[in-house]
Amino acid sequence: MAIPVRSAAAPRRLVPSIPPASSGHVRGLACFGTRTGPRGARGLSMVVADSTSRRAKQADGGDGVLGAPVLGGLGMEGLGDQLSVVMKFGGSSVSSAARMAEVAGLILTFPEERPVVVLSAMGKTTNNLLLAGEKAVGCGVIHVSEIEEWNMVKSLHIKTVDELGLPRSVIQDMLDELEQLLKGIAMMKELTPRTSDYLVSFGECMSTRIFSAYLNKIRVKARQYDAFDIGFITTDEFGNADILEATYPAVAKRLHGDWIQDPAIPVVTGFLGKGWKSGAVTTLGRGGSDLTATTIGKALGLREIQVWKDVDGVLTCDPNIYPHAKTVPYLTFEEATELAYFGAQVLHPQSMRPAREGDIPVRVKNSYNPKAPGTLITRQRDMDKVVLTSIVLKSNVTMLDIVSTRMLGQYGFLARVFAIFEDLCISVDCVATSEVSVSVSLDPSKIWSRELIQQELDHVVEELEKIAIVRLLQQRAIISLIGNVEQSSLILEKTGRVLRKSGVNVQMISQGASKVNMSLIVHDSDAKALVEALHQAFFEDDVLSQVEAENLLVG
Ligand SMILES: Nc1ncnc2c1ncn2[C@@H]1O[C@H](COP(=O)(O)OP(=O)(O)O)[C@@H](O)[C@H]1O
Ligand SMILES: N[C@@H](CC(=O)OP(=O)(O)O)C(=O)O
Incomplete structure (x- = not known):
């Protein structure tokens, strides 16, 4: 059966309506987040027929x-x-x-x-x-x-x-x-x-x-x-x-x-x-x-x-985790990158780089609902009323608490720890440090979404134990709050209230170096309910009126 093509609607031009730009200055916090380079692929190559020229002349008769x-x-x-x-x-x-x-x-x-x-x-x-x-x-x-x-x-x-x-x-x-x-x-x-x-x-x-x-x-x-x-x-x-x-x-x-x-x-x-x-x-x-x-x-x-x-744009969280997620109409390249890095499946983590370099707007649209306006991603946007943009959950994360045995000074200690990750090609998501300890979460999104396998974990722990006491914590989740760090006090305060009310114990907090995200590490079993509670607090309560009220107070 041949399927007829839908009749074409009246022509529309996709002209981006970019809101006035404003600079979003950010302030630092005590902790920071970082990542090592992506993990290298391993294994011997099997020789297969060279594929790079084999397909050009089929399917269309040659040209x-x-x-x-x-x-x-x-x-x-x-x-x-x-x-x-x-x-x-x-x-x-x-x-x-x-x-x-x-x-x-x-x-x-x-x-x-x-x-x-x-x-x-x-x-x-x-x-x-x-x-x-x-x-x-x-x-x-x-x-x-x-x-x-x-x-x-x-x-x-x-x-x-x-x-x-x-x-x-x-x-x-x-x-x-x-x-x-x-x-x-x-x-x-x-x-x-x-x-x-x-x-x-x-x-x-x-x-x-x-x-x-x-x-x-x-x-x-x-x-x-x-x-x-x-x-x-x-x-x-x-x-x-x-x-x-x-x-x-x-x-x-x-x-x-x-x-x-x-x-x-x-x-x-x-x-x-x-x-x-x-x-x-x-x-x-x-x-x-x-x-x-x-x-x-x-x-x-x-x-x-x-x-x-297949979604109406970038949403305030993964709709599979929380179905009441809403479309985010505008994002900066920086916000979109952060969101993708921290695991929002909707965009590839590297994909914003060429768009940012070429300063080309990216529009995320729904092919099942083309009339929905979608999300427009540009270099700058008006951040005045933005508190939180999106909540990203990454489950099944492994965490390491690494405490120095004091064989090394602080500088040497951190350098050695990260050299071990580099040698083993292990990618790190979040980091929090004190003088004698460092906590890290390891990236679970390995090649082909394979989990970090036990053998690799044993190896990294074995290496780290040469210089530190190591505690391996599995089944953790990273909840990343992507937003406006100009509003970090409000974000912290509101998050604190949600945490207190829900009784969830946070095991690590980390602020991204780009300062548009803050990550909470909690036990996997607490994560989904916490995302829902945070979503309700930030996107379903009247957060904007609070920002305005606070601005009035400051003014
Ligand atoms: N914050 C988010 N906003 C929108 N979609 C999200 C978000 N987080 C996760 N997703 C998931 O990403 C999916 C879309 O991404 P993807 O499957 O890569 O799309 P496609 O294959 O069409 O390129 C959605 O169906 C949704 O389940
Ligand atoms: N087909 C590849 C590449 C890709 O981008 O897919 P999608 O656009 O459906 O996420 C994948 O599944 O990873």
């Missing part, structure tokens, strides 16, 4: 464009115009044929825009590919075809092309290659980070091929690109690669050059890059398509970067 030249829809008028926005759609936005058709319809509601489209893998494809890979390691070659997650990936993609009325050839070669790869993993009984990245890359490679083919089918001229073929150059840190500077001119040259020569909507794989030393496919960390979008935005100097999700 990247399916079907006849466009006759209608986007691309009819003014094709010579410059590319204007990035529109990134996450996995939840393109989880089925119906959703792909909806998204195509949504793009058509902005006929005045010249978008670069960035797509994630369909639905839960990345997770399913990872699980399939893990199962392949232990199941034996002859059982690969029975792996449930692999069958889910295969049937979802076949069903999607069928329902969109596309030929199966759009993805058939990729599905064949994927099965071969899983068999290779089964044969080797090994899934290295490098192979794992290669494996998951098929998700984005397939979703973009399908979407681009569908746009062409409905006569909207589109061209598919694999990010690793158009200049996304990264570090070789598989699973968590970082974009290198060379990416910007390379991507700009390729996308802009093709657009000038033969305009067609670029449909680019999110999440993927090419390691500068290895030449292999890399991934940018979970949720990395947001970073692909902002990188393209900066590379091409576009007017706006839109990230389309």
Whole structure:
């Protein structure tokens, strides 16, 4: 059954209404937060076929464009115009044929825009590919075809092309290659980070091929690109690669050059890059398509970067934790970065960097509810009435209390402690220090959301015990309060009241160096209820009137 595209609504232009800017000065507190660099991927690489050039000429008959030249829809008028926005759609936005058709319809509601489209893998494809890979390691070659997650990936993609009325050839070669790869993993009984990245890359490679083919089918001229073929150059840190500077001119040259020569909507794989030393496919960390979008935005100097999700924007907390979360209409890049770093799944932690450097507004929108205004993220915003912006909860955190055995002075002690974390590539979230002790929380969001494994913990404790007495505290949670530190007294006072009322014992408090966040570490079992109580106090009671009352008093 072919799904008809929704009829295009009247054209709307997405003009950001940026509130007047004000400088947000911040004051320091006693404690501070920091992080070490991201943890390096480990393990030996399994050699697999070089993937970086293998896919370019499929799905569209060779030159990247399916079907006849466009006759209608986007691309009819003014094709010579410059590319204007990035529109990134996450996995939840393109989880089925119906959703792909909806998204195509949504793009058509902005006929005045010249978008670069960035797509994630369909639905839960990345997770399913990872699980399939893990199962392949232990199941034996002859059982690969029975792996449930692999069958889910295969049937979802076949069903999607069928329902969109596309030929199966759009993805058939990729599905064949994927099965071969899983068999290779089964044969080797090994899934290295490098192979794992290669494996998951098929998700984005397939979703973009399908979407681009569908746009062409409905006569909207589109061209598919694999990010690793158009200049996304990264570090070789598989699973968590970082974009290198060379990416910007390379991507700009390729996308802009093709657009000038033969305009067609670029449909680019999110999440993927090419390691500068290895030449292999890399991934940018979970949720990395947001970073692909902002990188393209900066590379091409576009007017706006839109990230389309399944929520009405960035919310005052994770709606899965507390359903009464509200949309935050405006954020600064700094606030958004902090929120993402402290675990709000809605944005990739690195994604604000290119947008901030290029000073390009980022708009977070809901593809299921396009009329909702969403969240606009810019360099500055009016902070006058802002107390708290958002509450972020990170569960299952491990904490270490490290007390010096006084073999070293304070300076040497801290240096040694952090050298041990660096040597073991352990990422630290929050830190609180006194002269002879330091408490740290360790980052639980490891590669592919794997928890910090016991063996690694034992190792770090063993090393630290050479210079200190160490107490390991598990099942802790970090509650980060992202807000206006101009209002830190009010935040502290209100938080204190909530804590007293709820009887929750806080084990550590840490203030971020950027001073837009404060983190509380509590026991996991207390965390959810505390988030709810804090949300009620900050977002459901009349906090603003308190700010105004206090300003009046001060005035
Ligand atoms: N503060 C928050 N605001 C909005 N969404 C949040 C927040 N914290 C966590 N989330 C979760 O993030 C999800 C959206 O992010 P993500 O799954 O990465 O979207 P996509 O895959 O569409 O890019 C939401 O469905 C929500 O469950
Ligand atoms: N597909 C990748 C990359 C990504 O950005 O996904 P999403 O936009 O659905 O969070 C992941 O699941 O991590």
